[in-house]
Amino acid sequence: MAHAAEHAIEETTTGLNHRKMLMWVFLGSDCMFFAALVATYMVYRGQSLTGPYPIDIIDVPITTISTFVLLCSSFAMVQALSATNRDDQRGIRIWLLATAILGAIFIGFQIYEFNHFKNAGLTLGTNLFGATFFTLTGFHGAHVTVGIIWLLGMLVVAMKGRLGPASSLDVELVGLYWHFVDIVWIIIFTLLYLIAGFDTGPAALPGG
Amino acid sequence: MVSITGVIARPTSYSGLWGWITTVDHKRIGVLYGVTAFIMFLIAGLEAGAIRAQLAQPDNTLIGPGTFNRLFTMHATAMVFMVIMPLSASFFNFVVPLAIGARDVAFPRLNAFSYWVFLFGTLLMHASVLVGQVPDAGWFSYANLTSTTYSPNDGLDFWALGLLVLGVSSVAAALNFMVTIINMRCPGMTMMRMPVFIWMTLITSILLVLAFPVITVGLVELVLDRNFGTHFFDTSGGGDPILWQHLFWVFGHPEVYILILPPMGVVSEILPTFSRKPLFGYPVVVFSGIVIGFMSWAVWSHHMFTTGMGPTALTVFTITTMLIAVPTGVKIFNWIGTMWGGSIDLKTPMLFAIGFISLFIIGGLSGVSHAVAPSDFQQQDTYYIVAHIHYVLFGGSIFGIFAGIYYWFPKMTGRMLGEGMGKANFWFTFAGMNITFFPMHFVGMNGMPRRIYTYGEEFGWGWLNSLSSLGYVVLFIGMLLFVINLIQSLRNGRPSGHDPWDAPTLEWSISSPPPVYNFAEIPRVEGRDPYWTTKRRAEAAGQPVAGPEAPVDVSTIHMPSPSYWPAFAAVGVVLIAAGLLTHYGLSLVGGLIALLGTIGWSNEPATAPQSHH
Numbered sequence: 001m002a003h004a005a006e007h008a009i010e011e012t013t014t015g016l017n018h019r020k021m022l023m024w025v026f027l028g029s030d031c032m033f034f035a036a037l038v039a040t041y042m043v044y045r046g047q048s049l050t051g052p053y054p055i056d057i058i059d060v061p062i063t064t065i066s067t068f069v070l071l072c073s074s075f076a077m078v079q080a081l082s083a084t085n086r087d088d089q090r091g092i093r094i095w096l097l098a099t100a101i102l103g104a105i106f107i108g109f110q111i112y113e114f115n116h117f118k119n120a121g122l123t124l125g126t127n128l129f130g131a132t133f134f135t136l137t138g139f140h141g142a143h144v145t146v147g148i149i150w151l152l153g154m155l156v157v158a159m160k161g162r163l164g165p166a167s168s169l170d171v172e173l174v175g176l177y178w179h180f181v182d183i184v185w186i187i188i189f190t191l192l193y194l195i196a197g198f199d200t201g202p203a204a205l206p207g208g
Numbered sequence: 209m210v211s212i213t214g215v216i217a218r219p220t221s222y223s224g225l226w227g228w229i230t231t232v233d234h235k236r237i238g239v240l241y242g243v244t245a246f247i248m249f250l251i252a253g254l255e256a257g258a259i260r261a262q263l264a265q266p267d268n269t270l271i272g273p274g275t276f277n278r279l280f281t282m283h284a285t286a287m288v289f290m291v292i293m294p295l296s297a298s299f300f301n302f303v304v305p306l307a308i309g310a311r312d313v314a315f316p317r318l319n320a321f322s323y324w325v326f327l328f329g330t331l332l333m334h335a336s337v338l339v340g341q342v343p344d345a346g347w348f349s350y351a352n353l354t355s356t357t358y359s360p361n362d363g364l365d366f367w368a369l370g371l372l373v374l375g376v377s378s379v380a381a382a383l384n385f386m387v388t389i390i391n392m393r394c395p396g397m398t399m400m401r402m403p404v405f406i407w408m409t410l411i412t413s414i415l416l417v418l419a420f421p422v423i424t425v426g427l428v429e430l431v432l433d434r435n436f437g438t439h440f441f442d443t444s445g446g447g448d449p450i451l452w453q454h455l456f457w458v459f460g461h462p463e464v465y466i467l468i469l470p471p472m473g474v475v476s477e478i479l480p481t482f483s484r485k486p487l488f489g490y491p492v493v494v495f496s497g498i499v500i501g502f503m504s505w506a507v508w509s510h511h512m513f514t515t516g517m518g519p520t521a522l523t524v525f526t527i528t529t530m531l532i533a534v535p536t537g538v539k540i541f542n543w544i545g546t547m548w549g550g551s552i553d554l555k556t557p558m559l560f561a562i563g564f565i566s567l568f569i570i571g572g573l574s575g576v577s578h579a580v581a582p583s584d585f586q587q588q589d590t591y592y593i594v595a596h597i598h599y600v601l602f603g604g605s606i607f608g609i610f611a612g613i614y615y616w617f618p619k620m621t622g623r624m625l626g627e628g629m630g631k632a633n634f635w636f637t638f639a640g641m642n643i644t645f646f647p648m649h650f651v652g653m654n655g656m657p658r659r660i661y662t663y664g665e666e667f668g669w670g671w672l673n674s675l676s677s678l679g680y681v682v683l684f685i686g687m688l689l690f691v692i693n694l695i696q697s698l699r700n701g702r703p704s705g706h707d708p709w710d711a712p713t714l715e716w717s718i719s720s721p722p723p724v725y726n727f728a729e730i731p732r733v734e735g736r737d738p739y740w741t742t743k744r745r746a747e748a749a750g751q752p753v754a755g756p757e758a759p760v761d762v763s764t765i766h767m768p769s770p771s772y773w774p775a776f777a778a779v780g781v782v783l784i785a786a787g788l789l790t791h792y793g794l795s796l797v798g799g800l801i802a803l804l805g806t807i808g809w810s811n812e813p814a815t816a817p818q819s820h821h
Contacts, residue, residue: 012391018314021387025417029379033421049446125437128446
């Protein structure tokens with residue numbers, strides 16, 4: 001607790017907390033990471049030599065549900081921060097747990113999807129679609145998993161009654177990360193499912 | 209979780225080996241970076257010696273082709289990632305907090321973590337030597353040479369995983385320095401009053417933070433291709449080897465500026481000090497640095513002119529590449545303008561700084577010559593390129609770094625490096641550098657390709673190559689003089705006092721070596737070159753500044769406490785990578801160690817309650 005109070009009075013040149021600035025810059029770095037993965041996917045779109053192609057196995061309705069679940073988790077995250085600022089101990093625990101559970105449900109959907117794709121004959125090595133799809137969504141899933149572990153860690157702290165307005169920043173940081181991962185998913189969902197999800201073989205694309 | 213933190217008592221001592229392992233003091237971490245990188249510099253330098261020995265004569269059989277490939281791969285990889293970058297990081301660590309009037313970096317433990325990850329990543333890549341599976345595909349490891357078909361042993365996995373680990377270190381350090389510079393400046397130190405070295409550190413950090421994720425993706429795809437059956441860079445599966453080149457150079461070109469901007473900053477500190485006048489056109493130097501930072505993202509394809517990108521791309525990248533020479537030229541004119549009319553004192557740091565400018569001009573001009581695509585078609589993959597990169601990286605970066613070592617060594621140790629030995633060191637290095645690399649322009653234009661282990665006598669490259677190898681011997685003597693100078697100075701060097709150069713920046717206002725807390729009282733500054741202002745005012749008042757800031761009792765100052773968690777978490781990170789090479793179980797163990805380290809770290813306050821306040 002002592003160090004949380006310390007952070008509150010820490011003087012900085014810009015007035016912005018060090019850790020908050022670190023998180024923003026890190027997210028900028030992470031943007032470039034996902035940008036490179038998305039670029040690889042888009043460059044290789046329609047370049048697979050063998051199937052299965054996206055049209056064969058991408059299931060937009062099911063992923064729409066998991067996307068909705070992930071979006072709801074962002075709402076829960078906002079509630080958790082709000083409860084922290086109000087010092088609503090019960091609210092903090094409920095909403096942190098809700099965020100983690102919704103994230104876990106999303107991961108559950110992803111495991112189901114990966115497994116389903118594997119059974120349908122799509123693995124990392126099958127074709128470029130498999131390689132780029134699993135790499136991009138896999139790294140996103142890993143980010144969500146890290147977020148869940150972080151949230152559960154915060155939950156342990158909350159159960160001890162150690163979260164409150166003084167530690168608002170601790171909750172805000174996990175929130176920043178969580179919302180970022182969520183936004184990345186919106187981009188992935190739009191590109192990989194809504195736009196490229198109906199791609200057939202290589203010939204179907206202009207110039208492909 | 210509190211119990212986890214309490215398993216081993218938190219270190220409180222600053223002494224001994226344990227003191228170094230658990231240190232979070234930016235000055236000590238700077239020394240650790242410097243020593244480690246200098247050892248790597250000597251190793252990679254000896255590798256270069258073996259290369260020059262093999263190439264000294266035509267049809268030489270001293271070293272076989274396989275060993276030759278491994279030598280030039282490890283030489284270049286080490287020089288870029290384990291020598292120049294960490295030597296710059298050494299200056300970032302030591303100088304940045306001192307020059308902005310701060311007591312430490314924003315995240316002292318993250319800083320220690322960066323160093324340990326760097327050290328372990330270096331060891332991981334060099335473990336390849338122990339198991340006899342050394343990377344051998346060049347420092348940019350072009351696909352499809354890196355596929356398991358052409359590189360069947362684990363060398364490229366060591367290379368890719370080693371670089372991934374080093375990337376973690378670089379990004380963590382860069383995040384830290386960005387926050388430190390933006391957020392920890394002392395009162396009055398506005399952005400446009402910061403020393404140029406601090407500006408260049410900031411721009412370099414931004415480039416690192418944005419560029420490393422791109423190579424990370426490339427390396428991950430390489431690891432997947434080699435170990436998990438994907439075809440990212442494999443044409444048989446529809447992949448494209450050129451994608452690797454794009455990912456590599458989108459990172460690689462900002463990386464070039466990551467290597468040169470910090471030495472440019474160092475030189476921008478040294479030239480005013482030894483010309484006894486402020487930097488000429490400070491805002492222009494800063495803004496040209498920012499422009500270089502932006503434009504470094506728009507020139508990467510000039511490394512790929514011969515890949516058949518089409519006339520539009522060739523034209524665009526030719527133009528952008530020629531344009532980026534403009535801000536660099538602006539800087540050079542500013543440096544010359546700084547010296548113009550100054551009372552120049554040719555001490556060793558100044559010699560190296562002037563050497564930097566002159567050699568970097570040659571390297572820059574040969575760079576512009578292959579900015580032109582048709583001209584580059586002739587030069588691509590010849591020794592002309594080798595000459596160019598050594599003029600910018602040895603003549604540029606290394607000379608700038610040596611200038612910085614001679615300049616800041618008194619501040620780091622409280623002792624002067626020998627001036628006579630320093631001058632000898634400079635002239636041997638300067639002569640050796642030119643004898644080694646200047647002939648490479650000619651053999652390159654005469655068609656000698658890079659990365660060949662030998663050549664026939666009939667090509668007529670023999671005597672120029674012998675000259676280059678002779679140059680290496682001169683260079684070697686130069687470096688030997690430096691090492692002797694270093695040892696002599698550490699043993700019984702002349703005490704330097706706190707301000708041996710009458711320098712303008714804040715780090716010279718405190719004792720040498722600086723106390724743990726840096727500044728007893730956080731300084732306030734009113735303009736650029738604050739310590740010059742202080743000294744000139746005191747002189748005008750008839751009471752010149754005689755000594756450094758008076759020391760105070762360290763227990764009255766709130767400093768971050770040592771911690772073993774950074775080194776612990778770093779072990780976890782490198783085990784994750786090592787596990788991918790050996791057994792996935794090891795990766796799991798590494799992951800658990802990293803997790804445990806993170807938990808211990810986040811449960812531990814930055815300053816231990818039982819330590820001094």
